[in-house]
Amino acid sequence: FIIGGGNVGLIAAYHALQAGIEVVGLAEAMPQCGGYKVHADKIKRLGVPIYTSHSIKSANGEHLVESVTITEVDSKFQAIEGTEKSFACDTILVAVGLDSLSEFTLEAHAAGIPVYAAGDALEIAEASSAMFNGKIAGLKIANDILYGEGSEGNIPDEWYAKAQLLKSHPGQIKGYQDPHPGRDLFPVFHCLQEIPCNPCTTVCPNNSIHTEDGTLMGLPKYGGQCVGCFRCLLVCPGLAVTLVDMRKDKEMPNVVIPYEIGSIPVNKGDIIQLMDIDANELGEYPVFRVLDFKDRRTQLVVVKVPVDIAKKIAGFRAQDKSVSEPLEKPIITTSMADDAMICLCERVSVKEVRDLIKQGITDLNQIKAITRAGMGPCGAKTCDTLIRNLMREEGVSAEEVVANTRRPIFVEATLDIFPDGDSK
Structure with a gap:
C-alpha cells in the first residue's frame, strides 16, 4: 500500500506492478x-485504486506489517471518524514529506564556501530537472576552473529557462481534442494536463505531432498523416497514446494500446476489461493481436471494438479487483505501540521517548541527547515528525515543543588566523 500521490508514489506503484508486486x-x-x-491515470486503469482526501491511520501487525488502515480526512486534514478502511498488505511505502538534502548547500552558501548542487542536494523536483541542473552545475564547475570563480562562461540563458520549466508544477487540465475528422488512422492522446514532456513530438517520421503552443508545457496535438509506425505509443512514458485504425473496418476498428507490465502477461485471445482515462469500465473484449517490442520492454495490445468507444480507450485493467478489496471490518488502533521503533537509525523505541515525555520533557534536543533519536544518517527527517505525533498523543500542544537545533557545517581553522596566533 502506498501513502502519497506525488510522482514518487505514483511511479513507485507502477514500478511495483512491473516487478510483479501487487499494489x-x-x-x-x-x-x-x-x-x-498521466501517472495517476495509468495506475488507476491498471487496477490500483487511488483514495484522495485519505491518509494513513495505522500500520497493523505484530512483528511485520499485516495490514494498513486509512481514513478520510477533512479540509483541515483531520480524520473523519467512521470512514476507516483496512486492507491486507505486507509493505507500506510512505512517499510523503519528501525533504531535500540541501542543508549542506545552504550552510555552505551562508559560510561563503563555493558549492555546486543539483538534484536532491538542491531541491525536490523531477529526475529530468535533476539531470538538467546537474548539466548546468557541471558546466559551472568547468567555467570556474577555466575562467575563475563566479564566471557564467558559455552557459546559455535558455538553459536556465528550461531548468525552471522542468521543475514546474503540473498546469491546467484540458479536454480531448479531435484532430482527426475524416481520417481512418490516427493517434489519440490521453495526456490532458500541461506538464514539461514532449517526446512524442520528436519521433513522428512525418512531423505530424506538435505541442499546442510550441512549448514544452503544451499538450500534444496531432495534425498530418499517420503511417502507423507506433513510435509515439512506444516513446510516451505515461502510456498516454493509443492508435485507432479504421482502415479495414469503420464500425469495428482496431485500437492499439501500449502495455509494459511483463509480470502480468497478455496473450492473443485473452479477455480484457477496457478502461477510459478515468478508469471507467468500457467493456470486456478479446485481444486480437499482441505486438512484442522486446528492445523497448513494451507490448502493443490490439483489440477490435465498436467505433463509439474506440477513441475513449486509454488502457485496460491488469491487476485483479480482488487485490484491492478492503477487509470486512476496519482495524482501529489508538496510539503508537511501545515496542515500535520511533527512530530506526538509532533503534530508539516509542516507550523510551514516551517515558521522557511523561516526565515533562518536550525539548527535542534534550530527547536527542538522552536517547540519540535524531542523530542518525537521515538527520531526523523521519523521527522528528513521529516524536511530535507522540507528543500530541500524550497531550502536549505544538506550542510546547522545542524544535531540534540545526547544526551548521564547520571548517577547520588553524590558530594563525587569529591575532598574534601561531599555528605551531
Missing part, C-alpha cells in the same frame, strides 16, 4: 494527486 491501493491526503495526471 493494493494508494492514499493521498489532498483532494487530488500532486503528481502528474
Whole structure:
C-alpha cells in the first residue's frame, strides 16, 4: 500500500506492478494527486485504486506489517471518524514529506564556501530537472576552473529557462481534442494536463505531432498523416497514446494500446476489461493481436471494438479487483505501540521517548541527547515528525515543543588566523 500521490508514489506503484508486486491501493491526503495526471491515470486503469482526501491511520501487525488502515480526512486534514478502511498488505511505502538534502548547500552558501548542487542536494523536483541542473552545475564547475570563480562562461540563458520549466508544477487540465475528422488512422492522446514532456513530438517520421503552443508545457496535438509506425505509443512514458485504425473496418476498428507490465502477461485471445482515462469500465473484449517490442520492454495490445468507444480507450485493467478489496471490518488502533521503533537509525523505541515525555520533557534536543533519536544518517527527517505525533498523543500542544537545533557545517581553522596566533 502506498501513502502519497506525488510522482514518487505514483511511479513507485507502477514500478511495483512491473516487478510483479501487487499494489493494493494508494492514499493521498489532498483532494487530488500532486503528481502528474498521466501517472495517476495509468495506475488507476491498471487496477490500483487511488483514495484522495485519505491518509494513513495505522500500520497493523505484530512483528511485520499485516495490514494498513486509512481514513478520510477533512479540509483541515483531520480524520473523519467512521470512514476507516483496512486492507491486507505486507509493505507500506510512505512517499510523503519528501525533504531535500540541501542543508549542506545552504550552510555552505551562508559560510561563503563555493558549492555546486543539483538534484536532491538542491531541491525536490523531477529526475529530468535533476539531470538538467546537474548539466548546468557541471558546466559551472568547468567555467570556474577555466575562467575563475563566479564566471557564467558559455552557459546559455535558455538553459536556465528550461531548468525552471522542468521543475514546474503540473498546469491546467484540458479536454480531448479531435484532430482527426475524416481520417481512418490516427493517434489519440490521453495526456490532458500541461506538464514539461514532449517526446512524442520528436519521433513522428512525418512531423505530424506538435505541442499546442510550441512549448514544452503544451499538450500534444496531432495534425498530418499517420503511417502507423507506433513510435509515439512506444516513446510516451505515461502510456498516454493509443492508435485507432479504421482502415479495414469503420464500425469495428482496431485500437492499439501500449502495455509494459511483463509480470502480468497478455496473450492473443485473452479477455480484457477496457478502461477510459478515468478508469471507467468500457467493456470486456478479446485481444486480437499482441505486438512484442522486446528492445523497448513494451507490448502493443490490439483489440477490435465498436467505433463509439474506440477513441475513449486509454488502457485496460491488469491487476485483479480482488487485490484491492478492503477487509470486512476496519482495524482501529489508538496510539503508537511501545515496542515500535520511533527512530530506526538509532533503534530508539516509542516507550523510551514516551517515558521522557511523561516526565515533562518536550525539548527535542534534550530527547536527542538522552536517547540519540535524531542523530542518525537521515538527520531526523523521519523521527522528528513521529516524536511530535507522540507528543500530541500524550497531550502536549505544538506550542510546547522545542524544535531540534540545526547544526551548521564547520571548517577547520588553524590558530594563525587569529591575532598574534601561531599555528605551531
